[in-house]
Amino acid sequence: MSKPAPQTPDSPLAARLRAVEGGLTKSEAMIAQWLMLNEAGLPLETGASIAAKTGVSEITVSRFLRRLGFRGMTELKAEIGSPAALHIHATDRYIRLLEGELGTLLKRDADAILGLGAQIARPEWAEAIATIDAADEVFVTGFQTVRGLAEDFARRLSIVRGSVRYISAHDAGLAEWVPSQRRAGEARALVLVDMVPYAREAEVIVRTARRLGIGVVVITDELNTWAQAHTPFVFHAATKVGAFLESTGPLATLLNLVTHAVAGCDPDKARRRISTWPSVLRDLGLY
Template sequence: MSEGFASFPQGPLGDFVGKIEQALPKLPKQEAKVAQYILLNVQSIGPETGKSLAARIGVSEITVGRLLRRLGYDGTKHLKELLREHYAMGGAPVAPSADIDSKMSQVMEAELSIIRSVFQQTGNTHWEVARHLISKSKRVYVTGFQSVRGLAEDFTRRLSIARAHTQYLSPHDGMLGEWLDRESPGISEECLLIVDVVPYATEGQELARIAKQQGRSLIVVSDEFCHWSAEIADACLYAPSNSGLYLESTIGLNVTLGLLVDYAANATPEKARKRLASWKKNARRLKLF
């Protein structure tokens, strides 16, 4: 599902989407159907004609044209031009690997190997369990300590767009106030995801034990040095970190977390599309983009 931050419409296409959103509450019913379809499928309607678009939505071709003219556009031809302009790809060609010095070339190969390792693991049992938990749990808590807290917080925000009931958990700040109702019947449907690296193993282990003792499922996303997760977690996802950099690489953790967001979105694609459309609408109203 490639409909996230990088696809956020800006420029002329963004103006077009903004006009649709502003007009939507006041549109006639049939034109509103067209507008809503375009908002939810703006990335995939490039090949459509006015006729094919009307057939998909279940309205007349005249209705499609009427909506576009109401918004100040000359039919689907004008819309295609906006999409072509927005999604055109350009830029300078990638430099050949021969231009990279030997040390950086070794680091690059190590980083690529890390990514490859993550993808090679996605067919194992732990990934199957993680996919199920990240998409089916009633609530997902996410946490990470110190240098990986930022990764955990970013993942929480992204996951909250893909699915409902996602919450960052800060044990230090809140002292687990969120978990005081230990007898809640819904605890067995909750999941904790911990992003862990070696220096914070003690904290992660204790929090993991509390989560399991209270009845929650547990996913641990960690580097290759994590020695404890296999004994406690329902799913252990490993992302190698030793690539020769001054500090350990986090690219594997990022890839792993990105895949989990994608799995959550694809578990309920229609809901995820609607959530993303609502997120974009709110972002525009707040003038964030």
Template structure:
């Protein structure tokens, strides 16, 4: 084959059917997890039939999903397969809580690796530079991801001014959509996706406001409405999807912005610490007299 798996998946994401795009999107964003999937488990996660997975693989020139995974080694190297036998053995023979924790741990480790891989991409650097240089940064989060969005906005406010967590109660997003000047938007969302997330991203894009979407690997609409889509794994053999790795990604983004801004950011950090000390104070470590 002239092309490896990754570029073939990229072609399917651009030109395939809705089912093909869903499968390609999941596999591209969860490449490190693909070795641990079966055709049945992949079909269940993407919401298609097992037969559709087979047809998708054959449309790209592979005999089966198993054949695709064999060719995928050229893209990933042998690293994901180093633990595959252990994971298979745990799945087959152990049904205790401890075995589930072992499996979840392996999956979370793979997710952390994926987050750090994202931090090495050109898209990441582009987003970091924009977050550091835009006149204003707006942040939105919906449903359970609202807390992560607030964390990101609060941390960014330590580094630079004009960082705003959008007020969802207003019902119009005028803070960002009616703003003037050079602004950008960061959205946090995971399935089942709030319709507001997609509408806000689409409206911002139409107005020329760059959008960075931080989401899960199942999101198949993000590339249509955002300049960058950072999709993180959220399934770790637990009852509920976990967005914990979104927080890891947040920290890396914040660190990237800090490095991009350079030494001058220290002045703002000291000023904020002094203000906090003046109004509220830190336990056992006053940095300024508390105002009365």
């Protein structure tokens, strides 16, 4: 069993936040959590930028700072110190964390995520994003342990563009792909999330999609060797970091990058969808 990393004492700001955490409003709790997680970067922030990043008003941020005992951002920054000092403190915590087994796994996961840069730098990346953006309808699928990732990606992608749906060959038998005269001529795309243990089923799905003229993008692990034979749009994330199970973190990050890139194809349209979405949900009272 690995030795736990030494406990890092609270910073002065963290101590103030913990002192009031029991009686915070929802907005105040959001600000408090954001301040706690982003203390190292606070010297570069303003009240307006914090408000924008937490989704509250600038007045709410100012009132919360006063509740903590600060008359404004200037006093807050004076207490927490310089950016250089904060960087040293954060680096010290990082080094101590890496001494343990979990720290080693965290570093490997971080390295795997940074390694995604080589994937999105490929010329096929822009072509794949254009394929998804241009499609009149986008299908998403994944199997067993990565099904949850695929479903989450489908929901998030549907926020920034229309006509996205998750499909399961086991549930509907790919009835969604039966040609429709009403939608003849429309472009369709499939995003497949795959890990090698499920390759046999995944390859059949991809082969079927290509036969039906559906463009295919595959988001997969580092052991996938079959997908390239069916589509040039194959992007790999390292998942073997030495944990008991494969790490899905890099795959999730890669899917987040796909969502962001698709939204970036028409940012004004994506922003309109995002701003309209709450009005659709209003009667449900979820937020």
